[in-house]
Each structure stands twice: as C-alpha cells, then as structure tokens.
C-alpha cells in the first residue's frame with residue numbers, strides 16, 4: 001500500500017441533500033485530484049466498505065440506528081432522510097473506520113476521507129447534514145479495538161463541532177479542539193469558550209470561537225498558541241482532522257475569510273504536529289464547503305491535502321480576496337480569545353504562556 005490513502009467510492013454520490021450539499025462535489029474533487037495528483041507515486045485511492053450495524057453501534061444507540069433506517073428525520077430541513085442518503089452516510093462511517101485501521105496498522109501513514117467530517121450528528125441525533133459520526137466511529141474503533149488511549153481531534157471547519165463535542169465531552173482519552181466562527185453569528189449556536197467538557201472529560205474539550213472574517217493570521221495564531229502546545233502535552237497516538245473548504249473566503253454560508261494558502265497552512269501545522277508526536281499518523285476528513293462553484297470546494301480540499309502531506313500542488317485562488325477584509329482582521333480579538341482561553345486551560349494543562 002502507498003504512503004497516503006484517499007478513501008473514496010463513487011457510491012458516495014448518494015450523499016446528496018438537494019440543498020447546499022450536492023453530490024457533484026465528489027466527482028469534481030476526484031477530477032481535480034486526478035489532474036493534480038493522479039500520477040503521484042505516494043497516493044492510492046481505496047474504496048471503503050459500508051459500515052455495518054456493529055460498526056455504527058460503536059457510537060450510536062440501537063433506537064437511533066433503527067429510526068435512521070426508517071428515515072424518520074427530526075431535522076428535515078437541513079438533514080432530510082432517504083434510503084439512498086442513509087446508505088451513503090454508512091459509506092462515510094465505513095470510510096472513517098477503515099481510515100483509522102489503515103493508519104493504525106501502519107499500512108499507510110495518512111488517510112483522507114473524501115466527503116467526511118460529520119460534525120453535528122451526536123450519538124442519538126441527526127443534525128446539520130450528518131447522520132452517522134464518521135469521526136466518532138473512527139476514534140471509538142481505535143480505542144475499543146486497538147487500545148488507543150489518547151486521540152487528538154482538531155476541527156477547523158467554520159462551524160463548531162457540536163456533535164463531536166457531545167460524543168466525547170466526558171472522555172479524557174479524546175482531546176477535542178474546535179476552531180470555528182463565533183457561534184453567536186453562525187450555526188450551530190454553541191461552541192463557546194466555557195464549554196470545556198464534562199466530569200472526567202473536563203479540560204479535554206477546547207472551543208475557540210473567532211470573529212467573522214478572522215482570516216489566515218488568526219488561524220495561524222491559534223494553531224501556534226493553543227493547538228500545537230496542547231498537542232505536544234497530550235501526546236496523541238493518532239491525530240484526526242476535520243476540515244475542508246467552508247472557512248474559505250468565497251464560502252456562501254460562512255464568513256471566516258481564509259485563503260487557500262491559509263487552509264494549506266493549517267494542514268502544514270497539523271502534519272508537523274503529527275510528525276512530532278505520533279510518527280505522522282493522521283486522518284484528514286475533508287468534506288465541507290458550500291459554493292455554487294464546486295471547483296472552489298475541490299481546491300480547498302486539495303489545499304488541505306497539500307498541507308498535511310507536504311506535497312506541493314499548484315493551487316490558484318478562485319477569486320480575489322475581497323478588499324474589505326484587511327490583512328489582519330480581528331487579530332486583536334483573536335488574541336483576546338486566546339488569552340482568556342489560556343487562563344481557563346492552565347489548571348488542566350499547566351502554564352501555556354503569558355496572557
């Protein structure tokens with residue numbers, strides 16, 4: 001097997017909700033992938049299996065799985081259910097599980113779950129375009145069947161990962177860090193600094209809300225000041241990333257203002273962290289991005305892959321960064337958030353620097 005596995009099967013086209021999340025993104029991405037990396041000797045496309053009922057039970061309750069099979073949605077506007085869509089969500093869940101196993105067994109160094117990164121679904125609730133938690137199933141499988149004791153999940157999707165938070169908020173084996181647009185301005189409306197986990201998991205969930213338009217420098221600052229130092233202290237045995245293209249400046253439902261270079265820079269930092277702490281073992285779930293032009297979404301996913309792997313890919317920004325976004329928008333506010341967060345984190349992680 002090659003060094004980097006890209007988990008994808010064309011059956012994923014059933015993951016189509018008919019609104020901002022449409023299936024054309026997957027084939028579009030694979031076309032871009034083939035044109036940029038198709039000849040690269042380190043990449044291999046791997047077709048994932050559907051998750052079994054047993055796999056889904058790693059995270060989800062039996063009653064919930066049954067309700068999904070009956071297509072009874074409680075979030076019918078964002079997450080309408082059909083047999084085809086529910087089937088496709090099992091493909092993503094199967095991809096998440098397989099990605100973890102391939103990397104853990106050192107059959108490859110890194111794996112990419114195309115279309116993955118279900119953030120809002122919890123153990124018993126579908127939400128925000130997601131049904132079965134590919135990220136959660138990946139992590140639970142590694143803990144239950146491979147005896148991993150420390151998994152780091154870093155979620156830089158523009159939306160707060162409220163579902164992932166709910167799944168792991170009491171579990172100190174999972175350090176979950178979510179960097180996202182201020183929830184006062186964006187779905188899902190939670191993900192505030194004071195949500196730091198519950199019970200034995202207190203201190204192992206970190207929510208970092210940033211103002212709209214925060215941009216590349218704010219993300220770089222957060223990675224440098226919070227994500228990297230916590231990662232070095234936690235010493236994860238595996239790094240999971242949830243990202244994609246929805247923090248990009250052209251996104252039509254979020255306002256984070258990242259460039260493709262900014263997305264790549266996050267990937268670079270995460271790749272560096274994984275090399276430092278766990279022999280480079282990393283799984284990247286790339287699925288977000290809401291844009292009339294699917295090319296833009298594909299470029300964002302490629303930017304992440306480029307950053308994480310260190311493989312240079314020539315990526316042209318799809319459109320000029322709007323001039324109303326200054327070079328350092330909101331950096332002052334980001335520093336304030338980071339200082340406040342450090343004060344809250346110090347009791348759990350030791351001194352993280354001078355606020």
Ligand SMILES: [Zn+2]
Pocket residue numbers: 157158159246288289
């Ligand atoms: Zn998102």
